[in-house]
Amino acid sequence: NADVAMYYAKGEGRNNYQFYTPAMNERAFDRLTLENALRRALDNNELFIHYQPQVNLESGEMVGVEALARWQHPERGLLSAGNFIPLAEETGQVILIGEWVLRRACEQHCEWLQAGLPPLRMAVNLSGLQFRQEGLLFLLRDVIEKTGIDPAYLELEVTESILMQNTEQARERVQELKDLGVTLAVDDFGTGYSSLSYLKNFPVKTLKIDQSFIRNVAEDADSMAITDAIIAMAHSLGMRVIAEGVEKDEQLNYLRRQNCDEVQGFLFSRPVAPEVIDEHLRRQAEGVLLPDQPLLAAA
Numbered sequence: 001n002a003d004v005a006m007y008y009a010k011g012e013g014r015n016n017y018q019f020y021t022p023a024m025n026e027r028a029f030d031r032l033t034l035e036n037a038l039r040r041a042l043d044n045n046e047l048f049i050h051y052q053p054q055v056n057l058e059s060g061e062m063v064g065v066e067a068l069a070r071w072q073h074p075e076r077g078l079l080s081a082g083n084f085i086p087l088a089e090e091t092g093q094v095i096l097i098g099e100w101v102l103r104r105a106c107e108q109h110c111e112w113l114q115a116g117l118p119p120l121r122m123a124v125n126l127s128g129l130q131f132r133q134e135g136l137l138f139l140l141r142d143v144i145e146k147t148g149i150d151p152a153y154l155e156l157e158v159t160e161s162i163l164m165q166n167t168e169q170a171r172e173r174v175q176e177l178k179d180l181g182v183t184l185a186v187d188d189f190g191t192g193y194s195s196l197s198y199l200k201n202f203p204v205k206t207l208k209i210d211q212s213f214i215r216n217v218a219e220d221a222d223s224m225a226i227t228d229a230i231i232a233m234a235h236s237l238g239m240r241v242i243a244e245g246v247e248k249d250e251q252l253n254y255l256r257r258q259n260c261d262e263v264q265g266f267l268f269s270r271p272v273a274p275e276v277i278d279e280h281l282r283r284q285a286e287g288v289l290l291p292d293q294p295l296l297a298a299a
């Protein structure tokens with residue numbers, strides 16, 4: 001399909017991806033200009049979502065996607081979340097943006113189902129502000145009711161550092177979310193300073209190993225030791241492990257040997273437009289796995 005290919009090509013290429021640092025953001029943008037532009041972005045429909053596949057290592061199938069916010073800025077072009085979410089967190093705009101992403105992602109999940117495609121777990125990032133926000137449960141109930149999504153398919157991603165702040169309140173919040181029927185993932189795990197065993201106090205379903213460990217995983221002894229420990233501990237606590245930022249075969253092979261459950265990264269797919277996910281799902285039904293070839297089946 002030519003339209004899909006076009007969309008894909010215009011998406012974020014490898015060279016488009018930027019690591020975000022607050023200092024870079026300061027240099028790149030006039031903050032006030034960006035803040036004002038972001039305020040209008042929602043009204044002008046400049047925000048949209050790319051979805052990145054999460055692949056089960058046993059079956060080789062895409063079992064979930066992570067919703068990642070994108071901004072088609074009128075002058076600056078396509079911006080990844082890393083380029084504007086940190087500012088939106090500072091200004092509080094992430095509350096409105098996050099609400100829109102949550103609603104749209106859940107609608108998308110249901111649209112795929114209505115199109116006869118198999119259900120995909122939908123992972124949505126929550127910033128600290130959203131996680132702590134008074135109205136979060138009200139919002140989630142409303143989104144679940146209005147979109148009709150089965151909450152078991154909605155996974156909320158919260159970073160380790162957010163979870164470890166005000167731990168008693170965080171623990172209560174995690175329990176409230178669990179009671180709603182949604183699942184929770186700890187994002188960027190390993191970058192904070194929490195002890196693994198501390199996690200048993202939190203009813204969290206999924207651990208996402210941070211990209212910084214996966215980057216060197218087949219080469220660097222420390223990264224391997226940390227990765228192995230995270231996988232072993234998570235499994236002993238009955239949690240699912242997803243490795244983030246998998247780009248190379250060597251990383252994939254290592255993670256498979258260590259019984260990592262799922263992987264996410266450019267090796268399988270970049271974050272892509274929803275139409276591209278449709279295509280993946282349709283091909284998958286015919287037995288063709290990401291990345292467009294039976295890579296895992298052959299291994």
Ligand code: C2E
Nearest residue numbers: 068069080081082085098101125126127245246247265266
């Ligand atoms: P994250 O949740 O840890 O998302 C993973 C980031 O790594 C994404 O960047 C993704 O594009 C990138 N990535 C995925 N695979 C690879 C890979 O193989 N190699 C490399 N080098 N990078 C990879 P992105 O989209 O710029 O998002 C950055 C962060 O912004 C996210 O980190 C998340 O914390 C936040 N974010 C994104 N969307 C939302 C949103 O809707 N709401 C909130 N509150 N935060 C969001």
Ligand code: MG
Nearest residue numbers: 066125157187
């Ligand atoms: Mg995430």
Ligand code: MG
Nearest residue numbers: 187188208244
């Ligand atoms: Mg992450």
Ligand code: MG
Nearest residue numbers: 159187188210
């Ligand atoms: Mg991150």
